[in-house]
């Protein structure tokens with residue numbers, strides 16, 4: 323007797339198959355640049371949908387291992403990575419997934435190129451994006467620190483394409499006292515000549531396999547709070563591979579990101595050097611966080627896209643009630659909603675990449691620098707939430723198979739769930755959004771006007787009548803945000819804080835809608851493709867304005 327066998331979902335070339343990515347790159351890159359970089363993207367798309375994806379499925383049950391002692395009683399704290407991560411490390415260097423942003427072959431557009439590479443690489447490498455994000459952030463922080471000694475020592479390793487020379491970086495901020503309120507850090511830095519030794523406990527240190535870390539500690543005698551902390555550079559192991567006066571107490575047993583070795587550490591005289599000044603560590607590490615938040619957004623859209631790619635393929639293979647799911651109107655409606663959400667998130671994440679690239683190339687106006695300051699937390703918090711929502715729905719589109727581990731699908735949900743937590747939780751970033759609105763003129767309404775201008779720039783040349791309703795939704799959500807802000811300011815700080823999450827998500831979703839509308843108009847005009855118009859119309863009806871009136875609460 324032969325039983326029914328279900329064909330599994332499959333992936334093609336993840337660059338060639340990605341309408342949204344390809345259409346976006348055609349809009350923002352000059353033809354010459356696109357032609358030059360296309361092969362690098364196609365090659366990574368091939369790997370991500372082919373060998374790497376196969377390796378990822380085969381590596382599913384492997385996890386990093388910590389060996390604390392050798393056979394003779396020596397403390398070694400050795401970390402063994404999984405095969406997938408070892409391959410990912412080599413490929414990341416060879417494909418320049420950090421390096422591309424620093425080689426700057428295409429000026430400000432190199433950041434877009436790099437983010438496109440990261441977007442293709444991320445979903446098949448089980449959050450290897452985590453050490454890459456921190457490596458990128460550390461490179462930028464060091465390069466802008468003016469500390470030539472550290473720049474010469476570390477940056478060439480962080481941005482090399484040679485896997486043998488490649489270093490990754492950790493960022494050690496969170497302590498048991500607080501990950502959001504890092505000003506409570508208890509780690510002490512004792513000065514010894516020109517260098518320092520660090521004493522304390524770090525509670526979440528991801529990718530502890532990294533060669534270096536940037537961390538926060540309080541030089542002895544400094545005041546309490548964030549200002550009294552300084553930013554330090556350290557190398558985790560000596561020339562024999564032994565930890566430098568630090569102990570890995572254990573690896574965290576986590577819901578997801580299980581390939582990432584996230585450790586709890588004791589620093590017991592760890593040698594470290596100041597990166598920039600003896601105070602203002604929290605402010606100085608913000609440069610790193612801007613980059614890791616960008617990576618967070620790119621990872622969010624990358625995981626959403628992976629879920630959809632698998633789900634859309636499966637819809638052609640799974641038959642129910644006499645026809646493939648791809649012919650069932652309600653299933654198609656479900657997928658179209660997820661597509662719209664993903665497409666909207668994509669445009670916001672990549673818009674922040676564009677602004678970041680302009681900033682790094684010194685081509686950003688003061689106004690747009692403030693817009694970038696605002697959109698970075700807004701983008702991170704908005705896309706993080708969308709990733710969890712989309713991953714959850716994607717699992718459901720597979721029915722029971724979506725809940726079964728050896729399909730490889732549950733990973734999508736578990737890994738997505740970290741995106742709203744690390745690099746600043748949704749609430750913490752919502753409060754940061756209020757601070758960002760005040761940057762410059764110290765006036766929340768002027769900050770909001772800056773975002774309104776960015777939305778208007780997207781909408782000004784839209785003329786397709788099918789987009790008219792979506793344009794109205796974007797404008798009305800912004801008007802509501804402005805009314806709420808006035809009212810909440812009048813009611814005072816508690817009202818502002820209480821509504822900050824709904825307000826920030828509304829700004830994020832409105833900006834996403836505006837960018838999606840802009841792209842939809844362009845795609846219709848230049849590619850005669852109405853797909854993005856369909857997504858924009860759908861996204862406009864998927865809850866853009868989430869604000870509840872301050873007085874009602």
Ligand SMILES: Cc1cc2nc3c(=O)[nH]c(=O)nc-3n(C[C@H](O)[C@H](O)[C@H](O)COP(=O)(O)OP(=O)(O)OC[C@H]3O[C@@H](n4cnc5c(N)ncnc54)[C@H](O)[C@@H]3O)c2cc1C
Nearest residue numbers: 493494495496500501502526527528744745746747749750
């Ligand atoms: C897998 C993983 C890896 C990580 N890797 C690293 C790493 O490599 N390096 C590192 O430094 N950290 C790392 N972290 C830590 C992470 O950044 C923190 O967990 C996160 O910033 C939150 O800090 P916390 O856990 O102390 O939560 P808390 O700060 O205690 O927050 C608890 C809750 O309170 C809310 N909250 C806090 N303050 C406010 C406020 N003022 N108003 C309203 N709500 C508020 C938060 O939104 C959250 O919901 C990692 C975390 C995870 C899960």
